[in-house]
Amino acid sequence: MTARAPVPGLSFEGSVFADARTGARRLLGPLSLTVTAGRWTCLLGPSGVGKSTLLQAFTGLPDGLRMDGSAVLDTGAQPLGQVALMAQDAGLLPWLSALQNVWIGSRLRGERPDHARAKALLEQVGLGAQGAQNCTRLSGGQQQRLALARTLYEDRPVVLLDEPFSALDVATRLRVQDVARDLLSGRTVLHVTHDPAEAARIADDILILDHSGLTPVSVPQHSKQADDPKVQALTSDLTRLLLEAA
Numbered sequence: 001m002t003a004r005a006p007v008p009g010l011s012f013e014g015s016v017f018a019d020a021r022t023g024a025r026r027l028l029g030p031l032s033l034t035v036t037a038g039r040w041t042c043l044l045g046p047s048g049v050g051k052s053t054l055l056q057a058f059t060g061l062p063d064g065l066r067m068d069g070s071a072v073l074d075t076g077a078q079p080l081g082q083v084a085l086m087a088q089d090a091g092l093l094p095w096l097s098a099l100q101n102v103w104i105g106s107r108l109r110g111e112r113p114d115h116a117r118a119k120a121l122l123e124q125v126g127l128g129a130q131g132a133q134n135c136t137r138l139s140g141g142q143q144q145r146l147a148l149a150r151t152l153y154e155d156r157p158v159v160l161l162d163e164p165f166s167a168l169d170v171a172t173r174l175r176v177q178d179v180a181r182d183l184l185s186g187r188t189v190l191h192v193t194h195d196p197a198e199a200a201r202i203a204d205d206i207l208i209l210d211h212s213g214l215t216p217v218s219v220p221q222h223s224k225q226a227d228d229p230k231v232q233a234l235t236s237d238l239t240r241l242l243l244e245a246a
């Protein structure tokens with residue numbers, strides 16, 4: 001993948017509300033978030049606190065939700081066309097093959113799909129042999145890797161990942177995390193996860209979101225190996241902070 005320069009960061013300021021049809025209440029905020037350009041930021045926090053909603057604020061809130069504030073690139077520009085979101089729901093098109101799902105963005109934009117790049121991405125996430133298979137025949141973890149390949153195919157400078165490795169076994173998880181880190185090097189990544197060990201290993205920056213707001217967690221320089229003592233110490237610290245936030 002070729003990073004376009006300059007890569008923007010992200011800025012969110014404000015609140016998100018459910019409208020009268022969905023219960024008229026504040027779902028998130030007021031909150032001020034900055035995601036530094038070119039860095040991998042992990043966002044952790046209790047279930048239901050609004051992490052997915054925060055990601056969606058940058059790509060379009062679902063029907064029934066509205067934002068009071070702004071979710072923009074740190075240049076002040078709108079995120080449209082700059083941001084790829086991998087949502088929790090893989091959102092695959094069930095009548096298409098795995099490979100066709102990877103390049104679906106090209107088809108929807110009326111562009112010629114880049115078959116070679118789509119195939120290479122499937123190989124990299126360990127699905128090289130499944131390209132021709134209907135996507136509904138894939139396991140949950142395989143579908144999650146397919147959704148990741150589709151997100152990477154979009155080749156955007158800013159990438160939002162909502163629990164992208166949650167369905168993977170530990171060996172596949174570590175391998176696919178490394179693939180994603182490598183392919184997204186230099187991009188701006190905002191990654192929601194419930195796994196403190198995952199965040200401790202791969203994040204440059206870590207934020208915890210709870211009902212009182214966002215708290216940054218200091219991340220030491222380390223090797224990004226799961227058995228690095230600094231990674232293990234950070235995992236313990238994060239676990240404690242998440243228990244306190246729950």
Ligand SMILES: Nc1ncnc2c1ncn2[C@@H]1O[C@H](COP(=O)(O)OP(=O)(O)OP(=O)(O)O)[C@@H](O)[C@H]1O
Binds near residue numbers: 046048063064065
């Ligand atoms: N479309 C919607 N309409 C109404 N309420 C919604 C909608 N989507 C989310 N919510 C509510 O917004 C709140 C935040 O949800 P969100 O999915 O952002 O939380 P989360 O922190 O990502 O949770 P989890 O970790 O469980 O995925 C929850 O109370 C949820 O019920």
